[in-house]
Amino acid sequence: MERLGIAVIGAGYWGPNLVRNLRASDDWHLRAVCDLDLDRAARVVGPPGDVRVTASLDEVLADPAIDAVAIATPARTHHGLALAALAAGKHVLVEKPLADSAEHGLAMIDSAEAGGLVLMADHTYCYTPAVQKIRELIAEGALGDLLFIDSVRINLGLIQPDVDVFWDLAPHDLSIMDFILPGGLAAEAVAAQGSDPLGAGRSCVGYLSMPLARGAMAHVHVNWLSPTKIRRMVIGGTRRTLVWDDLNPQQRVSVFDRGVDLASTSEDPADRTASTISYRLGDTWSPALPEHEALASMVAEFAASIRGGRTARTDGRAALRVLRVLEAATRSLEDAGSLTRVERDEVPRELEGVR
Template sequence: MAERLSIAVVGAGYWGPNLARNFRASADWELAAVCDLDLARARQVAETVGGAPVTDSLDAVLRDRGIHAVAVATPARTHHPIVMAALAAGKHVIVEKPLADGFGRGEEMVDAAAERGLVLMTDHTYCYTPAALKIAELIAEDFLGEVLFIDSVRINLGLIQPDVDVFWDLAPHDLAILDFVLPGGLAPVSVSAHGADPLGTGKPCIGYLVIPLAGGAIAHVHVNWLSPTKIRQMVIGGTRRTLVWDDLNPQQRVSVYDRGVDLATRSRRRSDTHAARISYRLGDTWAPALPEREALSSVAAEFAAAIRERRRARTSGESGLRILSVLDAAAASLAAAGAPHPLALAGVEQDRRARAEREAVAG
C-alpha cells in the first residue's frame, strides 16, 4: 500500500475533531468521511479541518470499499458494536480509550480482528508523546536499572462524567503509559482500588489504585476530578536512577535523578536484622532534550505503518485489553471495600498457556 490510505472518523464530539484534524494533515491518510448522528456537528468538524464528506450513516461508511479504516471516537459503551461491525466489513480500526466498556467485550473485539487479519489499535495518545517514547527507551536500555516503584498522579478540577467513574475516565492514560514503558507490558496479578464520592454523585470522583508489579515492585495511581490544582506527574524509581515526568512543564518534561538508596550487602538469613548496609547516592540531575510535536500525528503514522507492514500497532488491541483487565479488577476491588482482586487477563493467559501445552503434548 504505497498510496495514501483512506479513513473515516466516526464521532464528531470531544475527541473526533482532533482525530479528523490529524488524519487530514497526515501524508499517510486521506480523510474520506466524518460520520456522526448529528450532521450539523459533522459538517462543522469537516469544515474546521479543511473539508471532507459527511454522513450520519455508519452503514454507508462500512459499505464503502474505498475506505480502508475507521477511527472510532464515540462513548465507550458504543465501541463494541461499532468496532465489531467495522471489522466484519473488513476495515482496520483505531478506537479511542478505553477500548471497550468491559473486558469481555474488548476480548471479542481483539479476537475478531485477529481472525480477520485486521489491525485493531487503541488510541493511547500519551504513549506517543516524545516524553513517553524517551522513558520507554531509557527503561529498555536499563538506564534506570530495575524498576522499584511507580507513583502516578492525574488530578484536576474536571468534568464529572455522566456514564463512567474517575477510574474509567482518567486512569486509562496512566495505565496505558505503564503498559507502554514497562518491559513486557503491564501484567499484574491483582489490583486494589479505593474510591470516594464526597459529593454524592453516585460514582467515585477520587480514586487510588495499587498495582503489584514483577520482582516486588509496586505502582500507585491517583486520579481525582475534584482537585483545584492540575497535576500530571509520574515518578519511576529504579535501582540506578529515578525519573520524573511532569507533563505540565514544557521546559523540562522529563528529569532523571542520579539519587537513591544503595544496598551494599545483603544477608541470606531472614533473622539477620542487619541484612543490608544502606548508603545514599546523591548525584546529578539530567534533563533530556525532547522535541515538541503533537502526539496524535505519531498515532496516525503508527496506524498506517501497522496496516502497511501487516503487524500489531505499538498500542494494539491487546494493549487496550490489558488496561480493561485492570479497570474491571479495580471495579471488583471497589465493590469488595478495596480487597485485592485478580485480573481476568491473568486467568485468560493461564488458560491459553495450558491449552498450548496440551496441544504440544498431543502433537
C-alpha cells in the same frame, strides 16, 4: 505511496482532534465524518469539500474507498461499532478505553484477528517523545531494577455520565505503564479506593495500588475535583529515579542519580538487621526531547501497521491488559478496596516474552 481512506465516527470531544491530524497526515485521506448530530459534524469538518458528513454508519461501511475507521464515541458504543466495521473489512482505531468490558474487548480482538485486520487503541501518551524516551531508558537499564511507579493525574475535569474517574482517567496511566514496562502491564492484583463526595453516583476521586514484579509497587491517583492540574509520574529504580512532568514543556523528563542503597554485612541474606543504609546524592539531567504532536505519530503508526501487515504498537492486546486492570479495580471497589486478582489471558508458549 497512495493514501489510505478513513472515516471518523464521532464528532464530539476527541473526534475533532482525530480529524485535524488525519487531514494533516500524508498517510491518510479523510473521506467522511459520521455523527448523529449532523450540524456538529459539519462544524468539525469546516467548509464544504471532499470530506463527507453523514449520520449513516452503513453508508460509511459500504464505501470501498474507506479502508479504516477511527471510533471516537462513548465507551459503551465501541464494541458494537468496532464489530460492525470489522465485519465490513475495515481496519479499526478506537479511542481509550478499548471497550466497556474485557469481554467486549476480547470479542473485538478475535474479530480483527479472524479477518486479518488491524485493531489499534488510541493510547495517545504512548506516542509522546517523553514516554518513548522513558521506555528507552528503562529498556537499557538506566534506572536499574524498578522499585515503584507513582502516577498522579488530577484536574477539575468533566464528570462523565457513563463511567467513573477510574475508567475515564486511569487508562492513560495504565497504558503508559503497559508501554514502558518490559513485558507489558503484568499486574496480578489491584486494590482500589474511590470516593463520591458530590453524590454523582460514581467515584470522582480514586486511588489504585498494584503489586509489581520483584516486590515493586505501582500507585495511581486520579481525580476530577482538583482545582490544580497535575500530570506527573515518578519511576524509582535501584540506580536512578525518573520524573515525568507532562505539564512542564521545558523539562518534561528529569533523571535523578539519587536513591537509597542497602548493603548487607551478614552472610545470611535474610538478616536485615545486619544491613547498612547509604544515600546517593548525584547529578540530575534532562534528555533533549523533540516536540511534536503525539496524535500525528499515532495516526502514522496506524497506517504503518496496516501497510506492513503487522501488530500496531498499541494493539488490542495492550488495550485488553488495561481493561483487565480496570475491571479488577471495579471489583475491588465493590469489595471495600480489597486486593483483587486481575484476570489474565493464557499466552501461547511461543509468544512468551515477546512484545
